Every structure is written in C-alpha cells, then in structure tokens.
Amino acid sequence: MAEVTVENLTKIYGATRALDDVSLDFADGEFFGLLGPSGSGKTTLLRAIAGFIAPESGRIRIGGVSVERLPVERRDIGMMFQSYALFPNMSVADNVGFGLRVRKVGRAEEARRIGEALELVQLENLGQRRPHELSGGQRQRVALARAFVTNPRVLLLDEPLSALDKSLRLDMQIELKRIQREIGITTIFVTHDQDEALTLSDRIGILRDGALVQAGPPREVYGRPGSVFVASFLGEANIFDAEIEAGKLRLPGGGFARLPPGSEGAAAFALRPESIEIGPAPGPEADGFEAILIQRVYSGPVSTLIVEAGGDRFRATVKDTDLPDLVEGVPIALHWDPSALIPIPKP
C-alpha cells in the first residue's frame, strides 16, 4: 500500500494534449474516482500511472519513489481492465495465480493465496473453471482477485463495472467497496458513470480535455461545483447567468431569487433539478418563476419536467405522486429554497 503522487503530468499525441499539466495526490488507502467525458484523459492518466504510456513531462511517485523509469512489470501495480483481459488458456486459479508464479512465491504459498483471494471474491469453488465458462459478474471477480492477489502497492481499475448489467452493477459496487475496505489498498478507478463515481469514491477528480478541473469528496464536488462544466457534468444542473439587480438574481421570465451566501463575484448560478418544487413560492419573497411546461417525462418514482422561460429550457425533477395533472403547454410556477441555489465562481 502506498500513496501515489502525480505532478505536472503532460502527454501529447500529435496536436492534442491528452494530459495537460495534471497534478493530483492519491492518499494511502483512498478510493479515488477519475471522472470525465470520453477523450478527457482519464484513461490516459491511469495508463500513465501503470507505465503503459510515457508522459512528455512530469513526475509519478508511488510510495514516495519516482517510477517514470520503471517498466510496467516492475511497478508493483494491480490493474483491472474494462474487458477483464482474463487469460483464455488458463483456469481461474491459474489466472489469479499468474502474478504469484511470476514472483516465484512457491507452490504452497501460491495455492494458499489463490484460495484466500478467491474466497474474498466469493468464487472459492470455481478455481478449475475456464474464463469462458463464467458469467460476466464472475469474470469481473476473477479479474479483481488477479489484480490484488500480489498485494500491489496500488490498484488501478479501468471502467471496472461498465461491462455488467445495471442490476448486477449495483451489487458489484457494494462488493468492490467492501473488498477495497478489507484490504485497504490505494485504489484509482476510471469511470464515465457518475453514480458509480459518487457511490464508490472517497474523493473524485474531474478531467476535461486532459486537464484536472476539480477534485474533492463527492459531496463537496456535487454540492459546490467550481465551474459550469462540473455543475452540468456531475449530475444535472440548470444554469442561470449572474444577472444581479438590487442584491437579487434576475430570473428568466422576470422573477427574482434571493442570493445564497458566498455569491459575491459569482459567474453563474446552478440549480439542481431535484431542488425545484412545483407551485408558487410560499411567503412574501419569491424564489421562483413561471414557465411553460414543454414536456413531462415519466421515469417511475420521479418525473422530469422540461419547462421553458425567457427562451431557455430548464429541468425539474419531482416525485411523481406530488404532481398534479399537468397538461403540456400550460404555464406552471416553480420555486425553491434559497439555499438550493449554488453560486459558481469565476474561472
């Protein structure tokens, strides 16, 4: 186990900067999620830490030791691939034991550790199967066991759950978190699934165009996005331009909203769709506006309302049972608690 430090990492492919001066610290034992749209550089960062990609400049330290000059096989890393990359010609036990055999730990020790690892991922009876005889979830567990059985200093997971069905994915999220806690290994994982990132991570980092945009605990990044990009990328957000009149935010369609604390110098304001409630604002001061209902999208427990005001479209997510019978095309009133408005600082 060790902490990982990335300093000013830059990787250039032709004219694009796949990594643009990225600096990040991953604490010992931390579960860190790298999140970003495709092409944002998150996988490049993971592969640079693993050693598959040689960066143009910058440093990578594992446990305080610089590893840029170490080849992949000597970095002592565990890595799980999106497609799992299980060796098709080997049994489950031989897959898991591959790293141990390469390290020449001895037959008895090897068998013992394979057994322990398979037990931890709850596959103790399937050691003699071949990968093609396993289900997707079982393969994922084998790949995970193979990655941590050598007690690597850091575990890298590339889209670890994206190949699974949605229902299985939720179970595996809980599993993955349990196993990571149990062995206490520093884990860095790449995902494009924001729910997964929010659920699993102690901290998340958001990348865009090769640069790190924001890093922090999920609650903090979700609640205090540092930019319009982060606000709209992580979860959904309605964005209001910062048009301030007499200490209040001017809303589309003519309404006004009270400003939350820390609004000085804000570039814009974000409002989560789930913070919006239907109906006129209670009390004398109105934090809301009236808009035309364009579409009502039913999705089980909640419905999403798409509304239009002042030429812009906004979204509100409301518990379906709270909704009156609304006809598309009618004006509806929306309001929210003043603390729900999130000021976004100037870049």
Next chain:
Amino acid sequence: MSAPWLARLGKAWLGLVLFFLYAPILIMALMSFNASQYYQLPFEFSLDWYRALADNSNIQSAALRSVLIALLTTLIATLLGTAASIALFRHEFRGKAVLQVLLFPPIAIPWLITGTAMLIFFFGIGLGRGTPSIIIGHVALALPYVIVVVTARLASFDPLLEDAARVLGAGPWTVTRRVTLPWILPGVIAGALFAFAISFDQFVVSYFLAEPGDTTLPVLIYTSIRKGFTPEINAISTIIIVFSMGVMLVAARFSNFGGGR
C-alpha cells in the same frame, strides 16, 4: 428450407470432389503393389517395388536429405516467421506498412524465376549450389506463408492480455511464452506444416540449387522419370503420401485448424 434433392446433390458433389482428389493417388498406390512393370491387369499383389526401393541407396539418401532439409527449413522458417509476426503485431515503426506489403509478392512470383534469381545470387556471393543454399532458399520461400498464417491467428489475439500479464509482473519473454504463444500455437503449427510442405514438395528451386549427385527426392524422382518410369517411383510416392497425410491428420487433430475455435 433446402429441398432434399438439393442435399443429395450436395453429397454427390462432395463425393465427386473427393474422387477427383483421391482417385489418381489410389491408383498410384495400387500400382505400387502390382507385380507388372507396365501396369498390366489383372492386378497381382507384390512387394517387389518396395524391395527394390530398399536396395536403392540413391533414393534412400535423397529421401533422407529431403526430410532433413524440410525439418531444418521448418524450424528456421517457423522461428523467424513467428518472431516477425509478433514484432509486426506489437510494434509501430517507420516503414512497417512497406515491409508488410513487401512480404506478399514473393508468394506470387513464379518459383522458376525465384529459383533463377537465387542461383545467380548464391553464385554471386560465392556460396554456389548445395544443401546450405537449398535450405536458405526454402526458408525464403516458406517465410511469407508462416507470417501470413501466424499473423491471421494474431488478429484474434487481444493485445490487452499482454498488458495484463505485464502489470502482473511478467517480463517480455514471460509474456510471450505464457500468454502470446499459447494463443497463437495453432497458427504456428499450421505455419510449420506449410513450411514443411513447401520444402518437402519443392522441386523447382531445389532443381536449380541442388548439386549433381546431392539431390532431393523430388529432383531425383524427376530425373528418374526422364530416364524411364518404374513402379519404384510409385512405391516411394506412396510412402511419402502416407507419411504426409499422417502428419497432416495428427496436426489437424491437435491444432483444430480448418474449423472450430
């Protein structure tokens, strides 16, 4: 839905193809057991021609030389070809596309021309004719086939498996031995069989490069036929066919090539 008559037609066609392929071979094999030198019927079983073969040291030494040359060619061409295929698969380098394109034309160049060119070349560099020249020539002929077959097998290989093995601590040689080679083994075996067949079967290039009195079996058979055909040739040919088909059947059983996987 295919009509039953269509299925019957298909079977008949398959039978016809097999007959076309095997009838001449079967007749030749039968005649090698016929007592008459002039293919006279009725058939009269005899092992005379095989006995004659046992006394013919020319044919024996040529056969031995052919087998040795074919084995050496197979070994060298398979090693070089497999290594080249893996290198072309793993690495990007300047001129790779040109190199890959240049690998194929030798397959299409007539052996007669290749043979002439090799003869001129080997005399030019002072090696001349002889067994070493034949081996080098055969390796050159077989190499493109090995590379084509192994590369085709590599196309279905997931390069991430090599990444996975490296992360687990395996150096380049271990990765090749434990992960890459097991996957491409059927292709390597098929490539080796091609190499063996090309060398063992090779007449044109061998004819150019063989020294008189130091010939390979195909060259010897050719020169014997010109002097006068004897069923001895049928006998040696039958032995070769049984041997080659045996090798092919065993290889097909183990490598699964031509179907499955």
